[in-house]
Amino acid sequence: MKYFKASNVFVILLCLLGCxxxxxxxxxxxIYDINNTTYIHPxxxxxxxxxxxxxWFNIVDTLAYLxxxxxxxxxxxxxxxxxxxxxKTKNLNIxxxxxxxxxxxxxxxxxxxxxxxxxxxSFSDTMPLVASIDQWQIDxxxxxxxxxxxxxxxxxxxxxxxxxxxxxxINLICRLPNNYYFGVIKxxxxxxxxxxxxxxxxxxxxxxxxxxxxRDYIARSSISNIALSGDIIYTLEDANAVQGIPGGLVxxxxxxxxxxxxxxxxxYAESQNYLDICGNYIFILSYTNIHILTAPADVNPKEIGxxxxxxINGMKIKGDFIFANCSWKGDVFIIKYR
Numbered sequence: 001m002k003y004f005k006a007s008n009v010f011v012i013l014l015c016l017l018g019c020x021x022x023x024x025x026x027x028x029x030x031i032y033d034i035n036n037t038t039y040i041h042p043x044x045x046x047x048x049x050x051x052x053x054x055x056w057f058n059i060v061d062t063l064a065y066l067x068x069x070x071x072x073x074x075x076x077x078x079x080x081x082x083x084x085x086x087x088k089t090k091n092l093n094i095x096x097x098x099x100x101x102x103x104x105x106x107x108x109x110x111x112x113x114x115x116x117x118x119x120x121x122s123f124s125d126t127m128p129l130v131a132s133i134d135q136w137q138i139d140x141x142x143x144x145x146x147x148x149x150x151x152x153x154x155x156x157x158x159x160x161x162x163x164x165x166x167x168x169x170i171n172l173i174c175r176l177p178n179n180y181y182f183g184v185i186k187x188x189x190x191x192x193x194x195x196x197x198x199x200x201x202x203x204x205x206x207x208x209x210x211x212x213x214x215r216d217y218i219a220r221s222s223i224s225n226i227a228l229s230g231d232i233i234y235t236l237e238d239a240n241a242v243q244g245i246p247g248g249l250v251x252x253x254x255x256x257x258x259x260x261x262x263x264x265x266x267x268y269a270e271s272q273n274y275l276d277i278c279g280n281y282i283f284i285l286s287y288t289n290i291h292i293l294t295a296p297a298d299v300n301p302k303e304i305g306x307x308x309x310x311x312i313n314g315m316k317i318k319g320d321f322i323f324a325n326c327s328w329k330g331d332v333f334i335i336k337y338r
Contacts, residue, residue, distance in 0.1 A: 050074045050330040056102040057325050059316050069098045081334045090127040101138040112138040120170050131170040140185045147208045161208050173209045188228050195223050217259045221245050227277035236275045263300045276317040
């Protein structure tokens with residue numbers, strides 16, 4: 001295997017497919033080092049394939065979960081990203097309306113239909129169903145320390161917290177009712193950040209049985225996703241035509257009870273709602289491009305490179321790797337960016 005190296009920042013493209021094929025070159029990629037002094041050309045190492053289109057993609061530690069809209073699950077071991085392999089498959093038997101939310105940890109798998117059941121499976125050899133409750137519409141859910149946090153869009157619900165510590169049970173222990181508590185959930189330590197429309201709500205989850213609202217921030221336009229770094233919040237926002245506010249990547253600084261807008265970059269107004277941050281790097285998916293930006297707190301974000309491929313429609317970041325999704329083909333591309 002050969003690779004090109006520049007200031008210890010390099011990118012390698014790998015497709016996670018079910019069988020190996022001869023590598024081909026990526027369509028177009030320029031990844032620049034942190035000082036913008038040079039660039040390298042990544043290599044496609046191999047391809048592996050799952051034989052269906054997947055709707056959800058999660059990474060937990062060394063496992064990658066690919067789930068179809070009908071509930072077909074495949075789990076890959078990605079401890080060595082250069083040699084990922086299939087661990088197990090399972091049909092989660094989602095109801096006819098399809099999968100709405102999915103999450104997992106090393107012990108359990110949770111899947112929610114629309115409307116229908118919230119099902120909990122044991123991550124054992126056969127992945128048996130161990131608990132199930134009736135549920136309405138969950139927009140997003142995350143497992144944290146054996147508690148399940150679900151953003152429930154049903155009227156009168158809100159942020160629901162379930163205890164899944166006891167095998168074979170799922171118990172609602174707290175509900176923070178509010179019609180706006182549905183959307184994207186992100187965690188930073190003991191704080192949950194929940195996005196809906198133009199609001200970012202900060203919720204204290206230090207005690208899962210008594211979660212409570214800390215602050216309620218209001219942006220100038222509708223937010224589709226957020227990424228957090230210290231006292232900085234990055235958002236992808238839609239344009240506000242009424243007030244003449246453009247969409248794009250927005251950088252906010254948290255100042256006590258309000259957000260101070262510092263940057264609004266219209267170059268990313270056509271994003272696909274995928275935004276993530278890892279260390280000093282921001283990652284934005286914009287149709288055929290994954291944009292990589294520097295993100296130190298004291299300067300404005302600056303694009304230092306991108307990876308282009310017409311099939312990418314999602315991504316996750318883990319350590320030194322970007323996991324770029326081509327869900328309709330059943331593929332995941334792994335890009336080493338540093």
